[in-house]
Amino acid sequence: MTQPRLFLHVQDPELSAQLMQSEIVRRFVVVRSSNTTPWSEQLLQQPCDLAFIQVDHESEADYQPLISSHLLAEMDFIFVSDGSAEPMLDELMRSGAGYHFRQPLDMSCILETLQDFYQQLSNIRQPADTKASMLDQFGLLVGSSRVMLKLYRTLRKVAVTDANVLVIGESGSGKELVANTLHLASYRAEQRFVAINCGALSPELVDSELFGHRKGAFTGALRDHQGVFTQAQGGTLFLDEITEMPTEQQVKLLRVLESGEFRPVGTDKTHQADVRVIAATNRDPQQAIAEGLLREDLYFRLAQFPVHVPPLRDRGSDISGLAQHFLAYRNAQEQQEKLLTEEAMQLIASHNWPGNVRELKHAIERAYILSDKQILPEHLLLNTEDTEADAQCLAEVPCGVPLDDLEKAAILNTLEQNAGNKTDTAQQLGISVKTLYNKLEKYQQTDQ
Structure with a gap:
């Protein structure tokens, strides 16, 4: 078991004693701040997983290094204060620093928050097994890297709201899994999750797919059809590849998001939409707006809460962990005991994975079919075949x-x-x- 590190900067002796006497704090590796240098500089020198900071209004300069450093992306913070106005602290909270508790402090709530962080940060590992995965899981997502644990915490918080979410990430990174996980963790989990790929719709059928149509509304409309807003009523609607939707339909979608009302094609009857909308794109939204692929007003409606899915290359040990995870599940299905050799694992760890998790999963599936008892580097059909095909294509x-x-x-x-x-x-x-x-x-x- 890897113990997470907790940085403590607390001046109040009574609060310090309460924390140190609690069972949950004793589970962390506690790093106490010193009086020699500002606490923010100490964190830069010895990063921890979580920092508990008692706000000192006389040392506002201590907060500035956090905003300009990488710590906000890599660590979580719990601040406690007397409630006095603190612009710099407000700026940190807007940047996603974490929690801010004000006096009078509710210690039970603070300890519960510490417990929550501990459970997310602790990496409990089982002995290696050909049918065992060593990765943590939240909903349909799998991974134990720092960026994934941070993503889990974000999704857990936003899932219980009705805010529209825009999921941004490269192809194959797991955007639909993120959307499905948000649905499963929400109050709408008992209702339907409906997904539609906006890039796979012909322009003339977008209205019908979104809002439905009545029989005879147009040539080929042989029967009534329920659109996805009706299919997902009470549940979650996932709009994948939102930047590929024609701009004229984006206007109609915006109107539904603003008013909650829509009309099926071929009828004047207005319907009320009760859906939680999650959209996704593999493009940079700002670039898509600049290129005219995404309306800016629709972006602000969809991105009430933007969520960025990290590419696989930024997930560190998750790469080899996911390879073992996919192999373990295939072994369990086939009742086999196949192994990844050390050389194969080295090749997996060194590959850039431009296709992200999807590419890795397919690579393991292909290698599993080609191998006998051990998966060797030659079983991992990565970029080699593509490079040869490209060379042949260029020659022709x-x-x-x-x-x-x-x-x-x-x-x-x-x-x-x-x-x-x-x-x-x-x-x-x-x-x-x-x-x-x-x-x-x-x-x-x-x-x-």
């Missing part, structure tokens, strides 16, 4: 052909290879479905 590209013609040929040939499946085609080409539709419409107009 003709010279002197206009780029627009090359692009058109690539799109139409890929579409034909995928039997007209636009979602798979867009994914293989590395573009959004919305962009693919725009390109195809352009080619159709040019050919007429």
Whole structure:
């Protein structure tokens, strides 16, 4: 068991005694502040997992280093004060420092908060086992790195609210798992979780998919259809790839978020929406706004609480831990005892994982199929095949052909290879479905 480190900066002898006599504080490795240097400098020199700070109004300068350092991202803080106005402390709280308790202090609440942090920070490990995972879990998320434990605490707090959440993260990092975890930890968990990929919708069907339609509302509307706002009534609606939704539909979505009302296509009857909306994007929202892909007013509506999902490369030991986790579950399913060799683990740890957790999971699945008793480096089909394919592709590209013609040929040939499946085609080409539709419409107009 790894004991978390608690930094204590407390001037009040009575408060200090209460803390040190409590069972929960004795479970931490306690680091007491000294009078030789400001406590913020001490934290920079010996970072801990959690800091308990009694506010000293005579030393406001002690707080400034926190705002300009990495500590706020890597540590959690509990501040206690007499309640006097403290602008610098307010700035820290806006930056996500943690908790601020004011006099009169409720020690039971403070100790309960310490207990909560302890449970999140403690890493209890079982002996290595081919069918055992060593990673912590919150909802559908798995990981024990500092950034993941911080994400768990954030999700636990926002889950019990009805705030709209915008989940931001790279492809494959687990954005839908974050959304589903928020739903499971919310008061709406007994109701439905409905997910829709905004990038996979044809522009002419977005209204119908969102709000539903009545029979005969348009050509092909052979029966009534419930949109996702109706399907998710009382529950959670997850809008994936929100930046790929056409801007005209973004206006209609904004209207629903502002008024709570919507109308199915082909009817004048107004319906009241009772859903918690979680959206996701793998783009930088500000860049998407600048490029006209996301309305700024919709962004502010969706991002009442933005959540950033860390890429796998920033999750440290979670990389090897997740490899073992996926292997353990596959071993349990197949009643096997396959092992990852040390060389394979070294290769996994050194890989950059541009496809994040999804890429890692698929790599372990492929290696499991190819291996016998041990998974060797040659079983891990990472970037090698892609590099060879890229080299072959470059060799086959003709010279002197206009780029627009090359692009058109690539799109139409890929579409034909995928039997007209636009979602798979867009994914293989590395573009959004919305962009693919725009390109195809352009080619159709040019050919007429």
